[in-house]
Amino acid sequence: MKITVGIPAYNEEKNIASIIENLSKIADTIIVCNDGSSDNTGRIAEKMGAVVINHERNIGYGGAIRSLFLKARELESDVLVTMDSDGQHRISDVLPVAEPIIKNQADLVIGSRFLEGNQENIPKYRKIGIKMITKLANASLEDAVSDSQSGFRAYSKTVLSAITPSEQGMGVSNEILMKASKNGFKIAEVPIVVSYEGKTSTQHPVSHGVSVTLSTLKFISIEHPLKFYGIPGLIFFGIGLIFTIMTIQGFTETRQILLSAAVIGVGTIIFGTVLLMTSIILYSIVNLVRENSSK
Incomplete structure (x- = not known):
């Protein structure tokens, strides 16, 4: 079975060589997506024998994951x-994460930071944010997961063929x-240990959380408009x-109209009607698109 490790990388010249060197002992192929780095990340990866995808500019983590999927x-x-290039993921966890797919027990495997008491090293603010975003994601999943934000994952050939990420x-x-769950793929989790020593994130946690939340809400609204x-x-x-009945x-x-109750009543009825019409229209459009795409 051909195991490929994909690494999204942005200005990681300090870490990329050692990561590729260690991965070469267990992976058949190593793909590095050099996402518009201004340092020597791409050149070092090429010299180390990795398959390198070069983005002319930095388009984001999602864009890098898309390129890794396609390659x-x-x-x-x-x-x-897939694993991060900042050194926070252990090379020794690669095969355990891939194992459920190798044994045909799962189609997608998440390396979870919240299994078997491995969350002690996670900063408190990250732990809270990850759990909140995971709860939001679980609202659209058939089976709940413990760590929806882990970048340490394994994907089967079937998943790679069926899903093309679009979020950048x-x-x-x-x-x-959410796409894997919609397609009926089996999602599993295995415990991993993550190191948070040094600088392991290039994005502010607040902007990260807001970005992920908005993106998740967007996909939930598309997949479950009703x-x-x-x-x-x-x-x-x-x-x-x-409020309308109260007004009447x-x-x-009293033969007097309570203006505040009347305004609230009419306003919320109009707003509710708009939301209901939106749900029906989007539901019809989404199903029409799905029917056409399946032909």
Whole structure:
């Protein structure tokens, strides 16, 4: 079975050589996506024997993952393991992460930081953010996961053929999970240990969290428009009816219109109606697109 390791890299000339050297002992092929680095990351990777994809400019983590998927598909890899280039992932975890796919037990495997008590090394702010984003992602997954934001993953040949990531930012991790779940792929998790010593992230945690949350909400709204727009629409419509009834009752008793209740009633009914119509229209469009794409 051909195991390929894919590494998205941006200005990682200090780490990339040692990572490739250690990976060459266990991987059949190593792909490095040099995502617009201004240092020698790409040149070093080429000298070390890796297959290098060079982006002319930095387009983001999601864009790098997309390029790795496409190249692994082109190379007919049986398993693609993705890991970070900043040294926080252990080389020794590569084969355990790939093992469920090798044994035909899973199609996608997440190296989770939250299994078997391995979360002690995770900074508290990251732990809180990861868990919140994971809960949001789990709302659209058939089976809940513990670490939706882990970049240490393994993908089967079937997943590589069926999924082409489109998100260019950090939201690509949740995008792939939601698409995999929609396609009925088996998702598994294995424990990993991550090192957070030194500088291991180039993006501010707040902007990272906001970006991933917005991206996840976007995909949830596309995949489940009736839930995403329809349920809030019903709630607002119901609230509007309550305030409208209160206004009518107040008028029949006092012959005076309570302006605030009337405005709230009419406003929420209109807003709820818009959300309900949006959910129905998007649901129809999404299903029409799916039917056409399956022909």
